[in-house]
Amino acid sequence: MSQADLTMEGHSAGLTVGPAFSIPTKKLAMWLFIIADTMTFAACLVAYGFLRNGTPNWPRPFHSITNVALMTFILLTSSLTMLIGLRSARAGDKAGAFRWIMITAALGIVFAVLHIREWLELIDQGMLMFKNPWGTGLFGASFFSITGLHLTHVTSGVIALIVVGVRYQGGRYHADDIEVLGLYWHFVDLVWMFVVPLVYLLNLSH
Amino acid sequence: MTATTTDAHKTGGIGKDLIVYVCLLALAGLQFVIADQNIDASQMLTRMLAVACVEAGLAELFFMHLWSEKRTFLLFVVIFTVSVLLGMQYGWTDSFRMLVGSAPFSK
Numbered sequence: 001m002s003q004a005d006l007t008m009e010g011h012s013a014g015l016t017v018g019p020a021f022s023i024p025t026k027k028l029a030m031w032l033f034i035i036a037d038t039m040t041f042a043a044c045l046v047a048y049g050f051l052r053n054g055t056p057n058w059p060r061p062f063h064s065i066t067n068v069a070l071m072t073f074i075l076l077t078s079s080l081t082m083l084i085g086l087r088s089a090r091a092g093d094k095a096g097a098f099r100w101i102m103i104t105a106a107l108g109i110v111f112a113v114l115h116i117r118e119w120l121e122l123i124d125q126g127m128l129m130f131k132n133p134w135g136t137g138l139f140g141a142s143f144f145s146i147t148g149l150h151l152t153h154v155t156s157g158v159i160a161l162i163v164v165g166v167r168y169q170g171g172r173y174h175a176d177d178i179e180v181l182g183l184y185w186h187f188v189d190l191v192w193m194f195v196v197p198l199v200y201l202l203n204l205s206h
Numbered sequence: 207m208t209a210t211t212t213d214a215h216k217t218g219g220i221g222k223d224l225i226v227y228v229c230l231l232a233l234a235g236l237q238f239v240i241a242d243q244n245i246d247a248s249q250m251l252t253r254m255l256a257v258a259c260v261e262a263g264l265a266e267l268f269f270m271h272l273w274s275e276k277r278t279f280l281l282f283v284v285i286f287t288v289s290v291l292l293g294m295q296y297g298w299t300d301s302f303r304m305l306v307g308s309a310p311f312s313k
Contacts, residue, residue, distance in 0.1 A: 021282065035290070038290070080223060080227045087220060087223075186269045190261075193234070194255075194258050196258075197237050197241070198254075201250075201254060
């Protein structure tokens with residue numbers, strides 16, 4: 001056997017090795033991104049926790065849970081519609097998958113609008129990044145940082161949903177791509193489950 | 207049978223998704239009920255975080271289909287994430303000590 005044959009054999013043997021954990025590479029990449037992004041959010045939330053704990057005059061500016069409850073409901077529902085879209089895609093129902101993905105994107109837009117409306121209300125009441133009428137200025141910085149980071153993720157997700165949905169309908173993307181995007185969307189939902197109690201519910205004025 | 211069809215079989219039907227969705231809504235509602243209780247902030251935080259962890263677990267296992275992945279991958283995600291979060295917790299604690307000027311890290 002020549003050196004070239006040995007090299008070729010070795011090369012093809014390398015190619016036959018399956019992806020890590022026997023899951024598609026794109027999915028694994030998304031999971032690694034999610035784990036990395038978990039660190040980002042965890043850093044923000046842990047830092048927020050220390051600031052809140054170490055500051056005596058921490059404000060409690062939220063009087064009503066209506067808006068945050070509605071936002072939570074919308075985001076959870078968007079996760080369900082994403083799952084239905086994925087199921088449609090797996091079943092080969094392109095029109096159905098596209099419709100559900102667009103519904104998910106629409107729910108994401110509604111969430112973002114409600115979020116921005118809430119921000120504007122707080123800004124109207126005098127809350128800025130480093131000052132507010134209720135207590136320490138750190139509250140505005142941490143609130144806008146955490147919710148802003150989450151809102152950025154939602155906005156990116158909405159753009160990705162529209163792009164992937166359109167390309168899926170055009171035949172360029174497949175059900176697997178929708179599944180990978182779905183992972184990201186569910187992660188955004190998952191983060192919100194921690195943002196709500198820490199940033200909103202602990203700061204309700206009773 | 208293709209990999210996608212196998213996945214679909216493993217992850218169950220839409221009924222399962224609906225059940226998980228209703229459970230998540232109920233748990234989210236529970237967080238709001240806890241927020242309305244007249245308890246001190248640390249107790250409230252503990253209870254809310256416990257509920258949030260259950261919510262996150264359900265979302266990861268069923269919405270993100272981690273339950274139907276290989277067990278080695280499930281373990282990888284859980285162990286890696288938890289170790290990072292614990293490391294961060296202790297890392298931040300030390301940073302906080304440095305910030306307020308306490309021993310031993312401020313010296």
